[in-house]
Amino acid sequence: MDKTTGGDDKVPRRAFLDAMIVAGFALTVLCGGAPALSYLFPRLSGSSVDEEMDVGAEAEVPMGEGKVLPFGVFPTLVLRTKEGFKAFSAVCTHLGCVVKWNKDNQKIECPCHSAIFDTSGKVLDGPAPKPLRSIKIKVEDGRIILGGK
Amino acid sequence: MVGLYRALDERFGFHEGLMKVLKKPVPKFINLTHCFGGITFLLFGVQVISGILLAIYYKATPDKAYESVQYIVNEVPMGWLIRQVHAWGANLMIIAVMLHTFRILWHRAYRPPREFNWVVGSFLLFATMAFGFSGYLLPWDQLSYWATTVGTEMASSVPVIGPHLLTFMRGGATVDAPTLTRFYALHVLVLPVTTMALLGLHFLMVRRLGVAKPL
Structure with missing residues (x-):
């Protein structure tokens, strides 16, 4: 009987052992690779606008001013106008730059490609295809609360 | 995959040489103590990835x-695992490299014609310890801070040259931001490149030269 082929077996012994070694190696790589891969994708905290979040004191945004405050993963532009507080996603609907409040002409501007929005988030000029997304805002005990259902 | 391998081999002709390297038989006298070097190398690979x-x-x-x-x-998902693998891998690598060194000493494998490999191995031992010493500072907690203060x-x-050596290692009079950055540069740039070479x-x-015959 030929030892290397294992006699009448259809799969030679050597080929079987080779396959087992490859399978063992693949399994090891998989066991190490799966946690390593998940490690590369950190959890994003505050990834829902449905959760309320205290983002700062009312006094941080004086009358006629606008400020970008971090609201979870969404940079949010908080405006204080004569009609009260307003909040918009500060991510420009064009290519995702963070917009700024221009106090002088009371408009929201994107520094990247000069998209201009009014105080209701509507596009006035520039390449932005959609208005800025409005975010719920309320002021309680002098604190600005963003989000909520 | 097999097709790609064949196509590359047709053009560059490496299959025969590669098989010669991979299928090289080891001598009959090989036993478990000859695995310590390989274990050290395996752990080095684990350390590089983690x-x-x-x-x-x-x-x-x-x-x-x-x-x-x-x-x-x-x-970070699985972050605790990656950090612990790196910390444990470091300790195990020191143990493995020590066992490897002892095996060489025991078998007197440092004798001619293998003296130069002993010298290179010694530098690898120093590199491994430098890895451990520099990596210990990086978590920047009380333990690592004072261990580095004492060590330097x-x-x-x-x-x-002592006082100059101290300034060179710390990058200042005390263990501070310059120490952290130079230990980090040493740990992730200088030592890995040197060690791989x-x-x-x-x-x-x-x-x-082959594996030394046991006594």
Whole structure:
């Protein structure tokens, strides 16, 4: 009987052992690779606008001013106008730059490609295809609360 | 995959040489003690991969280092695992490299014609310990801070050059931000490159001269 082929077996012994070694190696790589891969994708905290979040004191945004405050993963532009507080996603609907409040002409501007929005988030000029997304805002005990259902 | 391999081999003709290297038979007298070097190399590979993963989130500044390590452990998925694999791998690598050194001593495998491989191996041992010493500072907690203070202080007792050595290691008078950045540079840039080069020489020489016969 030929030892290397294992006699009448259809799969030679050597080929079987080779396959087992490859399978063992693949399994090891998989066991190490799966946690390593998940490690590369950190959890994003505050990834829902449905959760309320205290983002700062009312006094941080004086009358006629606008400020970008971090609201979870969404940079949010908080405006204080004569009609009260307003909040918009500060991510420009064009290519995702963070917009700024221009106090002088009371408009929201994107520094990247000069998209201009009014105080209701509507596009006035520039390449932005959609208005800025409005975010719920309320002021309680002098604190600005963003989000909520 | 097989098709791609064949196509590459047709053009560059490496299959025969590669098989000669991979299928080289080992001598009959090989036993478990001859595995320590290979185990050290395996652990080095583990350290490289887990170290690259840690470097992705680690911040080598005094105000962020500790915080970033806590972030890795508590926030990043599997971060605790990657950090512990790196820490345990480091300890096990020191043990494995020590066992390897003892095996060489025991078998007197350092004798001619293998003296140069012993020298390269010694440098690899020093590199491994330098890895351990520099990596110990990086979590930037009380333990690592004072361990590095004491460790660098020891270097200052060397006659004549001691005080200069201390300043060189710390990058200042005390262990501070410059120490952290130079230990980090040493740990992730200087030592890995040096170690890989030395390992190349180490393996080349062992292939050329073969494994030493036991006594």
